[in-house]
Amino acid sequence: MLILRSQSPRRKEILQSLGLQFQVLPLPTDESSLHEETPVRYLERVTLAKLGPEPKGSEEVIIASDTIVVFQNKILQKPADESEAFSMISELSGKTHHVYSGLGIRTKDEKIFDYDISEVDFNAWGKSEILEYIKICKPYDKAGSYGIQDPNSPVKNFRGSYSNILGFPVRKFFLYHTLWSRFL
Numbered sequence: 001m002l003i004l005r006s007q008s009p010r011r012k013e014i015l016q017s018l019g020l021q022f023q024v025l026p027l028p029t030d031e032s033s034l035h036e037e038t039p040v041r042y043l044e045r046v047t048l049a050k051l052g053p054e055p056k057g058s059e060e061v062i063i064a065s066d067t068i069v070v071f072q073n074k075i076l077q078k079p080a081d082e083s084e085a086f087s088m089i090s091e092l093s094g095k096t097h098h099v100y101s102g103l104g105i106r107t108k109d110e111k112i113f114d115y116d117i118s119e120v121d122f123n124a125w126g127k128s129e130i131l132e133y134i135k136i137c138k139p140y141d142k143a144g145s146y147g148i149q150d151p152n153s154p155v156k157n158f159r160g161s162y163s164n165i166l167g168f169p170v171r172k173f174f175l176y177h178t179l180w181s182r183f184l
Helices: 009-017 039-051 082-092 127-137 162-166 170-175 177-183
Strands: 002-004 061-071 074-076 096-106 111-122 155-159
Touching: 002 009, 009 162, 039 061, 039 096, 039 111, 061 082, 061 177, 074 082, 082 127, 096 162, 111 162, 111 170, 155 162, 162 170, 170 177
Parallel strands: 002 061
Antiparallel strands: 061 074, 061 096, 096 111, 111 155
8 A cells, every 4th residue: 555644735736647556644743943953854754754664564655745945045834824824935036945845755664755946037027926826825824935836936946846845755765666656
């Protein structure tokens, strides 16, 4: 059995688009940052924590993922409200930032962490464009307060993997196909 430890509709859609048969069984995970924790260390800690305990049998493979937006070495989490979303998008407006998506895979015998990085350029938006985007797209469940897939997204262009920015590092996932390909 393939288990996805995520409530993200985007991760679910990505795995479904790959033709995988899986169950969605998220675990509550503390996603708060620790003092002086680097973005990659944070990503590793949270992604691996989402995997939960070792699978009960050799037929289970657990997959977890976490996505962070990093600007000037600072992690921009999911916004709590409109004010935070506005602040984040304003900070990123007209600038370049990075999106990291971590991948955790756990079998009876292995525990793997890997990640991918993409670079994203934002359009230079003013107050009215930012507020309209927030009103229409309600990006409260998205790191950095935006979704690349949203209509009228603030993303101008990107380098790297689209699926990584969407929330799942497919390129890295395929590197470990021997662990999960039997669920196709």
